[in-house]
Amino acid sequence: MSEDLKTTLNVYRGAAGEEARYEQFEVPHEEGASVLDALVWVRENQDASLAFRYSCVSANACKECMILVDGKVNYACTAKLNTGTVTVEPLAKKKLIRDLVTDIVPPKERLGSPDAE
């Protein structure tokens, strides 16, 4: 990524049962970058422990990258990265695993579920 634009990514950190905290990362990016691009940049350049999910990347098929972007449910892979400050948080109504990762598996699809057959 070139350093044409900069965004302060305000990222929810912590695991289930821990006190929530936010960490800020200055992310250089180009016009047209996605929120997922910024998260990948953070993990590759600033903090390899940042937890988030993605799979299909912009095909909008897997839905694994779904998070809150500035308080609204969005796909990180298709959400345009604005300049200024962008806050990313885990889905509010799903069980938190760690950082931006929540348990998104529908109850009927869980192994061991009586409904899973």
Ligand code: FES
């Ligand atoms: S990574 Fe698959 S929908 Fe975003």
